[in-house]
Amino acid sequence: MELLERIERGEEIVGVLGLGYVGLPLAAAFLRKGVKVIGLDTDAAKVDSLLRGKTYIQHIPDEVIRECLDKGFQPTTDFRRARECDAILICVPTPLTANHEPDMTYVVGSCESLVPYLRKDQMIVLESTTYPGTTDEVMRPILERSGLKADRDFWMAYSPEREDPNNPDFETVTIPKVVGADHPDALAAAVALYGRVIKRVVPVSSTRVAEASKILENTFRAVNIALVNELKIVFNRMGIDVWEVIDAAATKPFGFMRFTPGPGLGGHCIPIDPFYLTWKAREYDVASRFIETAGEVNTSMPHWVVMQTMEAFSKRGRGLAGSKILMVGLAYKKNVDDARESPSYKLWELLEHQGVEVSYHDPFIPVVPPSREHGQFAGRISTPLDKAGDYDAVLISTDHDGIDWVDLLERAKLVIDTRGVYRKPHPKVVKS
Numbered sequence: 111m112e113l114l115e116r117i118e119r120g121e122e123i124v125g126v127l128g129l130g131y132v133g134l135p136l137a138a139a140f141l142r143k144g145v146k147v148i149g150l151d152t153d154a155a156k157v158d159s160l161l162r163g164k165t166y167i168q169h170i171p172d173e174v175i176r177e178c179l180d181k182g183f184q185p186t187t188d189f190r191r192a193r194e195c196d197a198i199l200i201c202v203p204t205p206l207t208a209n210h211e212p213d214m215t216y217v218v219g220s221c222e223s224l225v226p227y228l229r230k231d232q233m234i235v236l237e238s239t240t241y242p243g244t245t246d247e248v249m250r251p252i253l254e255r256s257g258l259k260a261d262r263d264f265w266m267a268y269s270p271e272r273e274d275p276n277n278p279d280f281e282t283v284t285i286p287k288v289v290g291a292d293h294p295d296a297l298a299a300a301v302a303l304y305g306r307v308i309k310r311v312v313p314v315s316s317t318r319v320a321e322a323s324k325i326l327e328n329t330f331r332a333v334n335i336a337l338v339n340e341l342k343i344v345f346n347r348m349g350i351d352v353w354e355v356i357d358a359a360a361t362k363p364f365g366f367m368r369f370t371p372g373p374g375l376g377g378h379c380i381p382i383d384p385f386y387l388t389w390k391a392r393e394y395d396v397a398s399r400f401i402e403t404a405g406e407v408n409t410s411m412p413h414w415v416v417m418q419t420m421e422a423f424s425k426r427g428r429g430l431a432g433s434k435i436l437m438v439g440l441a442y443k444k445n446v447d448d449a450r451e452s453p454s455y456k457l458w459e460l461l462e463h464q465g466v467e468v469s470y471h472d473p474f475i476p477v478v479p480p481s482r483e484h485g486q487f488a489g490r491i492s493t494p495l496d497k498a499g500d501y502d503a504v505l506i507s508t509d510h511d512g513i514d515w516v517d518l519l520e521r522a523k524l525v526i527d528t529r530g531v532y533r534k535p536h537p538k539v540v541k542s
């Protein structure tokens with residue numbers, strides 16, 4: 111097989127299609143190993159930024175982009191260059207539609223854009239998180255419009271991404287990578303390709319197994335987060351501190367994994383990916399009840415936090431309407447600048463609906479970025495924490511490490527803490 115020989119000789123050119131949170135670090139990993147990389151993206155502003163050596167992702171500094179350019183990185187919007195690539199790795203978004211169904215627009219669009227340039231012996235790998243069957247049922251027929259036949263003229267594989275933004279313990283090369291293909295030659299080539307840069311490649315027998323493994327990983331997180339969120343409500347009613355309970359349970363050296371509750375569920379993956387499986391399961395007349403239940407619990411959390419806030423206010427002899435609340439943390443988790451699907455937006459909406467004047471503070475997000483779902487908040491500016499005393503309450507929705515929590519508690523009149531920042535009981539703190 112010619113492709114495998116080119117990989118083994120180290121002559122392959124890799125195309126990374128979709129230069130976002132996933133694609134950019136992947137491109138950097140190949141470049142660092144001396145592989146030639148062409149970056150394809152439809153967003154001209156991103157390509158332009160990369161060509162100027164400027165990052166658009168907080169945890170990928172400018173130096174990394176410049177290092178990539180020095181190593182020959184070629185970002186472009188010109189999809190004709192796809193023909194030069196021996197392997198193309200597709201890392202485009204897979205969101206949900208308004209009806210909570212898989213939105214395959216980006217996967218379909220990117221595959222369609224490759225059709226005119228697909229050539230013999232090329233390999234196309236889908237990396238986007240998706241339901242089992244996507245590579246075979248969605249990608250294959252589109253690519254075969256080229257007149258070439260999959261796994262005979264060109265090769266297909268699926269390899270999910272396991273990026274954990276801002277986790278200092280793992281990076282692209284040290285996270286084991288699952289690779290699945292539906293033909294042994296395709297699998298051999300994909301394993302060889304990723305083996306050039308990833309320390310441990312885990313081959314599986316089909317694209318469907320690889321797709322399902324990623325959904326399992328994220329469903330596991332969604333369900334366990336829902337469990338601790340539910341327990342937070344149950345224990346709260348019983349007057350038991352859920353964080354103390356979790357700390358105690360986590361001392362068990364086997365058979366327990368720590369998950370922590372919060373104001374809801376956020377991020378680009380965990381709230382979304384399980385619903386890809388739910389949708390696909392319906393085609394087979396089976397229900398994925400755990401996923402649905404977890405979704406319901408996690409979705410209800412911001413509502414519960416607002417109820418708790420209301421209760422805290424009424425205990426102090428006042429209502430929410432007309433009050434001012436400073437929400438600390440817009441990012442969906444600590445120490446990242448990513449607010450996609452963040453429950454903070456939901457809290458913001460619910461509080462405003464109650465007549466609260468809401469401001470936010472987030473050291474990682476100085477200005478609220480534009481977004482499809484929460485466009486009304488775009489352009490709002492982070493309030494400095496020394497103003498905390500001007501508000502009727504501070505609501506902690508993200509527990510960023512850099513914040514001086516002791517100082518904040520001193521300044522605040524009342525704190526609604528959804529993250530267990532303050533462990534010891536304090537008259538100003540309501541654990542929610």
Ligand SMILES: NC(=O)c1ccc[n+]([C@@H]2O[C@H](COP(=O)([O-])OP(=O)(O)OC[C@H]3O[C@@H](n4cnc5c(N)ncnc54)[C@H](O)[C@@H]3O)[C@@H](O)[C@H]2O)c1
Nearest residue numbers: 128129130131132151152153201202204219220238239271
């Ligand atoms: N962000 C994460 O931490 C993470 C982790 C694991 C898996 N994933 C999965 O990886 C995939 C990509 O996520 P992301 O966070 O990198 O998304 P992203 O939005 O950061 O990046 C996607 C990129 O694709 C580009 N794009 C969109 N349509 C295109 C097209 N037709 N042709 C070329 N480029 C196109 C966009 O301009 C953007 O630069 C998703 O399926 C996601 O679920 C993400």
